Amino acid sequence: MDPHDRPGSSAHRTRIDRALRRCLEWSRNGRHLRIITEVDRALPAIGDQPRLEAQLLIWKAQAHLALGDPDSAYPAASRSWNLDPSPHACHLLSNALAAVGQPDDAEELLRSGWEIFPEAFHLPVQLAILLADQGRHPEALDAIDELPRSAALPDDLGVFLLGLHANLLAAMGRWSEADGVLRAGRTEHPGSDLLEGAHTSLGEAWDRFRARETLADSWRDGLVALDGVAAEVDEAVIRHGGVHDLPVLVTLAARRLWRAYLEGHDPHPQAPEAWGLALVLAVLELDGEPIPVAIMARPSRTSVSTTRAALARFRQFLGTLEPSLARRAFAGRTNPQLVRSSTPPDDPRHGTIVPFPST
Numbered sequence: 590m591d592p593h594d595r596p597g598s599s600a601h602r603t604r605i606d607r608a609l610r611r612c613l614e615w616s617r618n619g620r621h622l623r624i625i626t627e628v629d630r631a632l633p634a635i636g637d638q639p640r641l642e643a644q645l646l647i648w649k650a651q652a653h654l655a656l657g658d659p660d661s662a663y664p665a666a667s668r669s670w671n672l673d674p675s676p677h678a679c680h681l682l683s684n685a686l687a688a689v690g691q692p693d694d695a696e697e698l699l700r701s702g703w704e705i706f707p708e709a710f711h712l713p714v715q716l717a718i719l720l721a722d723q724g725r726h727p728e729a730l731d732a733i734d735e736l737p738r739s740a741a742l743p744d745d746l747g748v749f750l751l752g753l754h755a756n757l758l759a760a761m762g763r764w765s766e767a768d769g770v771l772r773a774g775r776t777e778h779p780g781s782d783l784l785e786g787a788h789t790s791l792g793e794a795w796d797r798f799r800a801r802e803t804l805a806d807s808w809r810d811g812l813v814a815l816d817g818v819a820a821e822v823d824e825a826v827i828r829h830g831g832v833h834d835l836p837v838l839v840t841l842a843a844r845r846l847w848r849a850y851l852e853g854h855d856p857h858p859q860a861p862e863a864w865g866l867a868l869v870l871a872v873l874e875l876d877g878e879p880i881p882v883a884i885m886a887r888p889s890r891t892s893v894s895t896t897r898a899a900l901a902r903f904r905q906f907l908g909t910l911e912p913s914l915a916r917r918a919f920a921g922r923t924n925p926q927l928v929r930s931s932t933p934p935d936d937p938r939h940g941t942i943v944p945f946p947s948t
Contacts, residue, residue, distance in 0.1 A: 605631060605641055612648040621652035628652075643673035650681045659688030676702065676709035687719055695719055710742055714750055721757060730757045748778050752787045764795050800927045801838060808841040813848060818858055822847060825865025832889055835869065839876070839921035843868040846919045850906050860895045867899035871907065875920045 608631040615623045628649040635642045646669035653662035666682035669675075679702035686695035699716040706712065713732045720729035733754050742750065751774035758767035771788040778784055815823050823844055830840030847868050850856075858864040866885055873880055882900065886893045907915050917925050 605635070605645075609644060609648070612645075612652075616648070616651065616655075619655075621655045624648050624652040639672040643669040643675070643678065646672070647675070647677055647681060650678075650685065654681065654684055654688070659685045663689055674702075674705065676706045676712060679706070679709075679712060680715060683715060683719070687722075692719060692723060710736060711746060714746065714753065717753060717757070721753075721760070726757050726760050730754070730761070733757070744778065748774070748781050748783050751778075752783055755787060755791060759791055759794060764791070764798075767791055797927065801836075804924065804926050805837050805841060808838075808845060812841075812844060815848070815851075818861060819847070819851060821861035822858055822864045822868070825862045826868050828862075829866050829869050829885075829889060833869070833885065836921060838924065839869065839872050842872045842875075842919050842921040842924070846871060846903065846907075849918070850903065854902075854906075856902070858899070860892055862889065862891045863895035864899045866891050866896050867903055870896070870900050871903040872919060872921050874904070875907070875916055876922045878922070 608627055611627055612624045615621070615627070628645045631645055632642065635645070646665045650662045650666035650669060653659070653665065662681065663685040666678060666685050670678040670682045679698060683695040683698045683702070686692070686698065696716065696719055699712050699719065702709065703712045703716065713736055717729040717732040720726075720732060733750065736750075751770060755767040755770045755774075758764075758770065768788075768791060771784060771791060774784045775781065775788065814820075826840060826843045826847065829835070830837075830843075843865075856864075863886075866882075866889055870880060870882065870885060882896050883893050885891075886896050907919070910918075913925070916923065
């Protein structure tokens with residue numbers, strides 16, 4: 590080996606610096622495979638220089654994640670973190686852990702990284718995103734609230750954080766607070782396209798929520814009481830809605846469809862569970878989301894053949910209706926009545942906190 594190219598020599602360091610610069614340039618251009626090749630070529634010549642190895646492995650892990658290959662990113666990110674813990678390594682390793690199905694380990698790592706690097710504000714933001722993805726909105730909001738108010742955040746991170754904060758509040762049904770966060774953010778960051786778009790999206794989400802709530806209330810009020818086996822089918826619809834975690838409007842639409850069918854028919858269901866599932870499937874088809882009977886029947890332990898036979902009856906009934914009328918009366922997610930509300934999200938008549946949007 591040329592003595593000038595030995596690990597630790599100035600020439601060797603120059604070669605590694607050049608490799609790192611290439612990785613930066615290729616990352617900007619989306620040439621992630623070139624990065625992996627470059628890192629694999631440079632690593633054998635590193636020798637016992639853990640910090641340099643850690644820097645190269647960061648680029649390799651990032652490239653694998655960008656290519657959608659977290660299984661390959663994980664070992665590179667893990668070794669980089671073990672060799673030379675850094676905020677970037679923490680960020681990449683937590684992403685890889687979450688992507689390979691280890692969200693608890695990702696959460697623990699982010700909390701540890703935040704303690705080690707309290708100025709790395711992107712780590713608690715990433716923690717908030719991880720928690721939000723698991724539906725743990727209050728905890729995600731806590732992570733954001735724990736950021737020091739005096740923190741000098743980069744503009745792009747500050748804008749993103751405002752949008753995330755507002756989204757979490759909206760997901761918890763706290764529409765007016767979310768609106769306030771975005772209004773303040775637009776004042777603080779005038780001309781931000783992200784905040785302008787987020788504010789528009791918030792208003793549209795509020796409109797959809799209000800429309801769903803209004804329609805659901807109307808449908809509940811219109812449900813007539815049933816008895817006998819008809820009531821058993823109705824109860825089965827409710828159970829299927831819970832088992833399959835369906836929106837409230839889908840369940841209500843199926844119950845409305847059952848009552849409408851009973852007005853012109855005199856069925857005698859021997860298997861209420863199967864008939865209830867068939868009603869749900871008929872509504873999902875109206876919404877443009879047809880699901881094979883077997884997929885829905887197995888978790889409910891419902892007869893596939895009986896469900897199919899009942900579903901054929903409801904399809905025939907719906908086929909006698911004008912399509913737009915059928916959707917208006919019995920569609921759930923795509924019902925034409927889900928029009929925009931004229932009530933803005935900051936209307937004081939609705940208070941600060943509104944119920945969580947469960948539909």
